[in-house]
Amino acid sequence: MKNKAQVVVIGGGVVGCSIAYHLAANGCKDVVVLEKEFLASGSTGRCGAGVRQQWGTEMNCRLSTGSARDFENMNEELQYEGDIEFHQGGYLLVAYTDHQVEQFKKNVALQNSLGIHSRFLTPLQAKEIVPHLNIEPLLAATFYEKDGHANPFHVTQAYADAARRLGVEINTYTTVTGIKTENGRIIGVVTDKGEISTPIVVNAAGGFADVIAQMAGVELPTYSERHQILVTEPVEAFQGPMVMSFHHNTYCQQxxxxxxxxxxxxxxxxxxxxxxxxxxxKEMSDKITNMLPPLRYLRVVRQWAGLYHLTPDRQPILGSTEQLQGFEMALGFSGHGFMIAPMTGRLMAAHILGLDHKDKDIMTTLNMDRFAKGNLFIEPSVV
Amino acid sequence: MSNHEYDNTIICRCEDISRAELHKWIDQGLTTVDELKRLTRATMGPCQGRTCRQLILQEIASRTGVPISEAKIPTYRQPLRGITLGAIADMKLDEEGKPHEE
Structure with a gap:
């Protein structure tokens, strides 16, 4: 392991690997990634693998639609040996209350203004897209055919392989135990395998971002929370889109x-x-057999859980803090870090290296100081 | 066992993963079942590794020289066997959350 680096990224999930790759691709190759287990072993590898652009805030819309464009070309751009399995089967979001219908209308208007061509649908139109959907209590739905799925393990591996080829050092099974500061600035990182002196640390530790921030003495307005998932045996393709309900707080994709x-x-x-x-x-089975009745014949083969790291407005915290110079943050993704990791990597790298980027206003808007200033734009569409 | 005679042997029969494919990834540094699983789908099928987990551990041990006794074993998770969503949904629970006999 190197004992000196220009940038140390903490976290070998998709966000950390995307940032490391984009730093190197922009010429900053003296980068070390530290991961306490293996790549994508935390929140990335435990997520639902959905890629959605139908969001309720401008920031989430822009981060996700920019990222979807990256997913479309990722195998080629990163010259990945495998396949990231990007598949655009769409997302069907279903509304069961008047309040949700009103929110969906606002969301579609916002999305359309940002180039996301989502559509507002009647229950019957929704049933045309997902014929086995129970539309009994349904009031309306929205659909965007360019939403979809990608494989979190392979996306992370693709970024990591490309970063390594450019000279980035990735250390798995390496635990960060401390962060060294002097006069209000970062000077190094302590791990169970030795120390690295560095002026810049990126906190991309996902569900453990609060633990890392604590080591640095930086206070975050965030917390972690368990979210559970299950998977069934594979069957022939019969459900195109992800079906998502904010009413039942569920999502389900083939x-x-x-x-x-x-x-x-x-x-x-x-x-x-x-x-x-x-x-x-039990509760997942109860809900899903009601929403999508034919799924009752599928066998569950496994269940697991992972951590969301939530911010007060359900949008990530990106960039620097006045509390500690050289401490950069890409955290608090509130359950949708995987799908916006490509844009996060681009923007964080440009920010750290002082380069221009057409979307750099996102970094300003999503800086942590928004909570102190009260500039909150709360994302309404989160499961 | 380093001979190639068994390279085409299927180790994970749910997902059709051969010994040669596992070796390719082990040689690239993925030396735990958890890592191999995530990139190859080995152990992700209906049997959830009940058949192949031990075989994969053996392959890792023979390829890396690290004995099985020192290997990291993946987490065992419910359900023990595949069970339909319908069977779970139809199950009635009493106030304490225990299955309720009609």
Whole structure:
């Protein structure tokens, strides 16, 4: 392991690897990535693998639509040996209350103004897209055919392989135990395998971003929370889009492999606990067999859990802080870090290297100081 | 066992992963079942590794020289066997959350 680097990225998930790659691609190759387990072993590899552009805030829309364009060309751009399995089967978002219908109308108007050509649908139109959808209590839906799925393990691997080819050093099974500061600035990182002196540390530690911030003495307005998922046996393709309900707090998508992946938001204590529960298995089965009845014949083969790291407005915290010079943040993705990791990497790299970027206003808007200033734009569409 | 005679042997039969493919990734530094699983889908099928987990551990051990006794074993998770969403949904639970016999 190097003992000196221009930038140290903490976290070998998709965000950390994307940032490392974009730093190197922009000429900053003296970069070290530190990962306490293996690549994508945390939130990235535990996520629902959806790629959505139908968001309710301008920032999330722009981050996700820019990222979707990256996913479209990723195998080629990163010269990946494998396949990131990007598949655009669309997202169908379903509304069951008048309040949700009003919110969806606002969201579609915002999305359309930003080049995301989502459509507002009647229940019957929704049923044309997903014929096995139970539309009994449904009031309306929205659909965007360019939303979809990508494989989180392969996307992370693609960024990591490309970063390594450019000279980035990636150290797995290396745990950060401390962050060294002097006179209000970063001077190094301590790990269980030695120290690295560096002027810049990027906190991309996902569900453990709060632990890393604490080591640096930086206070975050964030917390971690368990979210659970299950997967079924693979069957022939019969559901094109992800079906998502903010009313039931659920999402369900058939992966290109054929298995159905589904998850649910629950009321959870804050913390880093990720044990699976049978209560989730029961409630998820109850809800999904009602929403998508034919799924009752599919066998569940596995369930697991991962961490969301949530901010007060459900949008990430990006960039620097006045609390500590050289401490850069890409955290608080609130459950949708995977799908916006490509743009996050581009913007963070440009910001750290002082380069221009046409979307650099996003970095200003999503700086952590927005919470102190009260400039919140709360994302309404999160499961 | 370093001979190539068994390269085409299927190790993970749910996902059709051969010994040669596992070796390719092990040689690239993925030396735990958890890592191999995520990139190759080995152990991700209906049997969830009940058949192949031990075989993969053996392949890792023979390829890296690190004994199985020191290998990192993936987490065992429910359900124990595949069970339909319908069977779970139809299950009635009492107030304590225990299955309720009609």
């Amino acid at each position: 992966s290109p492999h054929g298995s159905f992946i589904m998850g649910m938001g629950e009321i959870e204590p804050h913390g880093h606990e990720i044990m699976s529960t049978w209560q989730f298995l």
